[in-house]
Amino acid sequence: MDFKTKEEVHNRAVQIENIKQKDLIKMLNLHIKGNKNAMGDVFEAWFGKPKDSASQPDLGVSELKATPFKRLKNGDISAKERLVLNIINYEDLNKENFENSHLLEKNKVLELGYYEYNKDIPKEDWFFAKCVMYEMLNNKNDLEIIKKDWEIIQSYVKQGKAEEINEGITNYLAACTKGVNKHSMRTQPNSNVMAKQRAFSLKGSFMTTLLRDYIFGNKHSDAIIKDSTELSTQSLEDIIHSKFKPFIGKSVKEIVNDLNIPIKETKTIGKYNVEIVNRILGIKSRNGIEADEFKKASIVPKTVQFNQRNTNKESMSLPPFKFKDLVEENWNDKDGSPEASLNVYFSETKFLFVVFKTDDDGINYLKGIKFFRVPDDQREGIIKEAWQQTVDTLLSGVKLTFENNRVSNNLLSSKDRKIIHVRPHAAKSSYVDSKDSNELPAPAKWTNKPESYSQNFMTTQSFWLNKNYIKSAVEDLL
Incomplete structure (x- = not known):
């Protein structure tokens, strides 16, 4: 034709x-x-x-x-x-x-x-x-x-650093690895070091x-950048930094006043964090912080609240997984098996942490923002180990124990100190076939199993980023 x-x-x-x-x-x-x-x-x-x-x-x-x-x-x-x-x-x-x-x-x-x-x-x-x-x-x-x-x-290639390229350095267009063996290495023009073969x-x-x-729909999010000419002289990150700069170091009360955010008697000052971020960025969102650029660039925004003792209470949930899909993945794309979604997530994702802190007088301040991506050596090291541990546990049969009217399991916990852990990602716990559960790849090994519970289904889970790890990423802003 x-x-x-x-x-x-x-x-x-x-x-x-x-x-x-x-x-x-x-x-x-x-x-x-x-x-x-x-x-x-x-x-x-x-x-x-x-x-x-x-x-x-x-x-x-x-x-x-x-x-x-x-x-x-x-x-x-x-x-x-x-x-x-x-x-x-x-x-x-x-x-x-x-x-x-x-x-x-x-x-x-x-x-x-x-x-x-x-x-x-x-x-x-x-x-x-x-x-x-x-x-x-x-x-x-x-x-x-x-x-x-x-x-x-291109700048990495010009500097003779093609071997340092990774997917997290860019926003929409990435350079993903293509082939993972010694035969897929390539020469680069400004260095004698061989670099992984990559594809746009x-x-x-x-x-x-x-x-x-x-x-498949019309679910447009607001855009942070209203005029494309802004991008001719600044990067997306530069533009976001410039929007936050006038407010860093100010109290939440001052920012709420500056931005004309309506005061609601039912809200404590600490509850304004997400609303403040949306106002600063010039976006309207009913569901957290959603912007067109964030969704396209795999930038994950997260407000992090610290108290006067520099303690943050919350770990951060990552996308939920299906047990049977997880165990069929390879960490890297090879042998026709799908690449681990967790590996892809950390390869592509950049976090935007917006840090708030309450002082000794109970006044909450915007301390700063930080773009952060998980370093490759951690992704390929401790996080890969944590992922593999989760896969092995599921394949051998997760151990479930019913005690004091609740179920515990032997999946990865935050106490294991492996940057991530596994926790439920569902509205309610479920150990039968339901919207809050999914099927296990091997029957669960129960202790004191209630009669109505199944060996084949478990509450939907996701990986979570440990709160201590988040703190370590933004500690320089405190």
């Missing part, structure tokens, strides 16, 4: 929607049954494209990408993974500028075929639910942030926002 315009590509793409994989394979006379990349192969074959690794866009005018999404237990839709674009050639990247870059040439127009990753139905019954044309050049705010991300990655990718958080806001 010959496609002369991106519109012709898109018109062809929408015709694939809602046709099952097995029927597409018959229609196109393909021999790909059992291929883990079957949906991608089918999508390309739909356009008559032969498999290759060309550096140009797949169809000259558009790059084709099949990408999975999943439905969460609460009904929300989420991207299953980051969108990998193209392998980075460090030698070429060193000489490019963004406007004539290989990245932009190949990916400025993406034809995205979204299909639902659903383990409960056979893969041959999967289908493309929606096809969307995404053009990088059409969203000026996105483009400016992607450009700055590209320049950050759009973060999973960015892909989730595209899904929710532009494809």
Whole structure:
């Protein structure tokens, strides 16, 4: 097939929607049954494209990408993974500028075929639910942030530090590892040190926002940046710092007055923290601190309250997991198994800690803000160990003990001092099949099991960031 315009590509793409994989394979006379990349192969074959690794866009005018999404237990839709674009050639990247870059040439127009990753139905019954044309050049705010991300990655190469690149240094566009063995190392132009092979990718958080806001709904969040020209001279982080700067060191009472936040008799001053952050950033949110840029960039904002003794009470919950999914993952992407979602989360995520502290007189102050990402050596060391310990416990059968009308378990606790621990992430405890539980990969080993409880279900859990670790990250602001 010959496609002369991106519109012709898109018109062809929408015709694939809602046709099952097995029927597409018959229609196109393909021999790909059992291929883990079957949906991608089918999508390309739909356009008559032969498999290759060309550096140009797949169809000259558009790059084709099949990408999975999943439905969460609460009904929300989420991207299953980051969108990998193209392998980075460090030698070429060193000489490019963004406007004539290989990245932009190949990916400025993406034809995205979204299909639902659903383990409960056979893969041959999967289908493309929606096809969307995404053009990088059409969203000026996105483009400016992607450009700055590209320049950050390039700067590491120019400095001869390609081996230090990681996904947490950027916001929307990342450089993810591609291959994890000695054969996937690459030379770099300004150093003799070999660097991991990496590919440009759009973060999973960015892909989730595209899904929710532009494809399967209209759940737009307010944007912090109202004018894209702000990004021509400042980074996203610089802009956020500048918004907070006038208020750092002020009491919450002063800030509430400065920002004309209505005083509510039912609220203590300490309860204004989230409202203050939203007002400072110029966003409206009914559910915590939500901004378009945060969701796309995998920036996780968190207010941290300290008392006069420099004690913070709360650990921080991370996204919940399904037990059976967790034990099927590999820490790194290999052998066709999915990469551990916890590894991806810490690779991509940057925390924005907004620190408040009460003094000896009971007055609460905004002490400062800090962008923080978990260092790679901790992610690949103690956090990986904690993840593996959790997987091993689940596979061997989690130990549950019913005593004094409550259930305890032998999953990782904060006392283990491994940066993270495992705790419930549900409205109520449940040891039967319910919305507050999920299925275990191996029967639980019970002590004093109540008759109505199951061996096969347990309250939904998530990893939590230890409160002491959060304190250590922001201690310089206290």
